[in-house]
Amino acid sequence: MDLHRRDFLKVMCATGLTLATGKALNAAPKDKNVPEFYGILYDSVRCKGCRGCEYDCADANGLPEPEPTKNIKGLRKPDENRRTVINEHKTSKGTVYVKMQCMHCNEPACAAACLTQAMSKTKEGPVIWRGDKCMGCRYCMVSCPFDMPKFEYHSPNPKIQKCTMCYDTRILKGELPACVENCPNEALMFGTRRELISEARRRIYEKPGEYVEQIYGEHEAGGSGWLYLSPVPFEELGMNTSLQNASYPALTKGFLYSVPSVFVLVPALLLGIQQATKKNHPNEESDDE
Amino acid sequence: MNSQGAVVADNDGKPIWKFLLKELKPKGRWLTPFNIISIPIILLGIVLIVIRFWKGIxxxxxxxxxxxxxxxIGFDVVTGVAFAGGAYVITFMVYILNMRQYHSIVRVTVLNGFLAYLFYAGALLLDLGRPWNVINPIIGNNFGVSSVLFLVAWHFLLYMIAQLIEFSPAIAEWLGARRARKILSAMTLGAVIFGITLSMLHQSGLGALYLMAKEKIHPLWYSEFIPIMFFVSSIFAGLSMVIFEGSISHRVFFSQISEKNHHKQRGIVFGLSKICTGAMFVYFFLQLLVFIHGKHWDLINTPMGYWYLLEMLGFVLLPMILFFYSYRSGNILLVRVAAILTIVGIVLNRLNVTIIGFRWDMAVHYVPSWMEIVVTLTVLFTELWIFRWVINRLPVLRDSPAWVKEENN
Known part of the structure; x- marks a missing residue:
């Protein structure tokens, strides 16, 4: 056997390194003592479009004050200066308002994409961003199926802006997120995901004429913390209904799982080929060196 | 121009810093067409980079x-790294398959690969919003092990080290460090095996980066097989770049190349075009399978469909046929045409995935600003300056100094 100690050690080092770094996708929390994520149920039948939540959100997160309603033309999206917007949609059942913000997915693509865990799913459920870890690569923005992380392009010290469900400032203190607490129409409801889904079902069953039979966010992108109820099909509200129901991190699973095998098998194979072909050219060795 | 004997003589007996200081000075004429074009662009690029760090991206x-x-990202990093794939293919052929006839192009290819990684991956720093945190995934604050980008970042770093080890005997020869050369040469095989494994994973990893952008990329370019496509295409992308770059440097650095290697070049180019034909056939066949299984016939009769057909037929199938005929008929001009078409095809493919097909359905499309292009050119020209500096000093294209041969015998 021509396998030298050094080569053996090289293969072992590569294997060890792979086993150390090539772990499973762990976007979901490991702690089994916290069984349920918190989320927010948004009921667009109850929402009157007062945009109070936009003002409360800006106030709670130190963002510029939202523009007055009379200046708004067309549909808006959250951006680096506003983490949430309320849009007005003309639908088959009249005017319907829809709130947009980060969906806080159960298995967030942004957190799986983040190479420093700056984006991370907390055990309570909110997906948060941590500036001391982020290197500003914006891979979270490429990966997010809802396009929710927003980047401050015009700052030398840019941050990623997105809804954190007021995780640091309120949830950890036992308070409700700013938008939920101040909603005058009870269109927003905070609770565990399970409670919210059964509450949403109850509303659908009690008033079947008022709601479509779908909870947006129950299955979309593997399920999300924010859940939506609507009087009209969600396409009419500009919601993306072409998303897959499997989680987005699952798309890279196959590739990442192949990495350890490649790291073990390929060096061994290469070394074998090298040994096998070496003897065939005994006279050409000194050709160039 | 320094002869190899002079390099050794200069270094013998003189303090090393005096030698390095002398080597730092420019050689040759200043007012070459390349300098006249590149210097103003590099200066403008530096101004733009200052603005970028001052005012934001x-x-x-x-x-x-x-x-x-x-x-x-789409051009500098994703496309640039594909073209740097020549280094792992050539080292595979020479050190693993023991195809010694390609040995004379190993050093220049590895140097090219190393500089490409250094500069194009280095250009990533310009694109990072918070570059001061760039070491976080390396030092473990925190390891985002579920991220493809984490894998790519680590592989870039490790592969640059592997390439530096592969190239280091040339540095040792330049400095006249005989003992160091012996130790570094002994590390070559390990670095090559490690380097090929890393390359397989991060060439495909650059494609895997886009797997989560499932609905954002045009379905003709998105499939779960992007990683495999990126890996297979990096083989002929790298080799086409070796052919293209070789045909230029054989003219520009003519005086450095020995008579023997000049004669060998022809055989090398035809050998590479044979390999390109094979790799492109595999790639074309894979693309065809993915297309048929994707059931996207309805998309062919759209503007994006025509664009897809142009890429696949005009810049994969056509150069594949040209490569095939060129080595059958011994036509070196045809090889170069095929290599250039292949290079254009790879640029198209990478840009179609990363820029043109990305959010193809949006009302406002992304078009790079002239400033982004100038910064890209700055990176490219700076790399070429360093490349030229190294070629003119180190034994890369020219033969190793005489003492290397004496020691080997």
Whole structure:
């Protein structure tokens, strides 16, 4: 056997390194003592479009004050200066308002994409961003199926802006997120995901004429913390209904799982080929060196 | 121009810093066409880079919240790294398959690969919003092990080290460090095996980066097989670049190349074009399978469909046939045409995935600003300056100094 100690050690080092770094996708929390994520149920039948939540959100997160309603033309999206917007949609059942913000997915693509865990799913459920870890690569923005992380392009010290469900400032203190607490129409409801889904079902069953039979966010992108109820099909509200129901991190699973095998098998194979072909050219060795 | 004997003589007996100081000075004429074009662009690029760090990325780029990665990632990194794939293919052929006839192009290819990684991956720093945190995934604050980008970042770093080890005997020969050369040469095989494994994973990893952008990329370019496509295409992308770059440097650095290697070049080019034909056939066949299984016939009769057909037929199938005929008929001009067509095809493919097909359905498309292009050119020209500096001093194209041969015998 021509396998030298050094080569053996090289293969072992590569294997060890792979086993150390090539772990499973762990976007979901490991702690089994916290069984349920918190989320927010948004009921667009109850929402009157007062945009109070936009003002409360800006106030709670130190963002510029939202523009007055009379200046708004067309549909808006959250951006680096506003983490949430309320849009007005003309639908088959009249005017319907829809709130947009980060969906806080159960298995967030942004957190799986983040190479420093700056984006991370907390055990309570909110997906948060941590500036001391982020290197500003914006891979979270490429990966997010809802396009929710927003980047401050015009700052030398840019941050990623997105809804954190007021995780640091309120949830950890036992308070409700700013938008939920101040909603005058009870269109927003905070609770565990399970409670919210059964509450949403109850509303659908009690008033079947008022709601479509779908909870947006129950299955979309593997399920999300924010859940939506609507009087009209969600396409009419500009919601993306072409998303897959499997989680987005699952798309890279196959590739990442192949990495350890490649790291073990390929060096061994290469070394074998090298040994096998070496003897065939005994006279050409000194050709160039 | 220094002869190899002079390099050794200069270094013998003189303090090393005096030698290095002398080597730092420019050689040759200053007013060459390349310098006249590149110097103003590099100076302008430096000004733009200062503005970028002062005012933010948005000040000089056309990036938006919907399109966060533009020319600097799609072209500099994703396309540049594909073209740097020649290094792992050539080292595989020479050190693993023991195809010694390609040995004379190993050093220049590895140097090219190393500089490409250094500069194009280095250009990533310009694109990072918070570059001071760039060491976080390396030092473990925190390891995002579920991220493809984490894998790619580590592989870039490790592969640059592997390439530096592969190239280091040339540095040792330049400095006249005989003992170091012996130790470093002994490390070559290990670095090559490690380097090929890393390359397989991060060439495909660059494609895997886009797997989560499932609905954002045009279905003709998105499939779960992007990683395999990126890996297979990096083989002929790298080799086409070796052919193209070789045909230029054999003219520009004519005086450095020995008579023997000049004669060998022809055989090398035809050998590479044979390999390109094979790799491109595999790639074309894979693309065809993916297309048929994807059931996207309805998309062919759209503008994006025509664009897809142009890429596949005009810049994969056509150069494949040209490569095939060129080595059958011994036509070296045809090889070069095929190599250039292949290079254009790879640029098209990578840009179609990362920029043109990314958010193809949006009302406002991303078009890079002139400033992004100037910064890209700055990176490219700076790399060429360093490349030229190294070629003119180290035994890369020219033969190793005489003492290397004496020691080997």
């Amino acid at each position: 948005g000040a000089i780029t056309n990036l938006s919240q919907e399109i966060p990665w533009g020319l600097w």
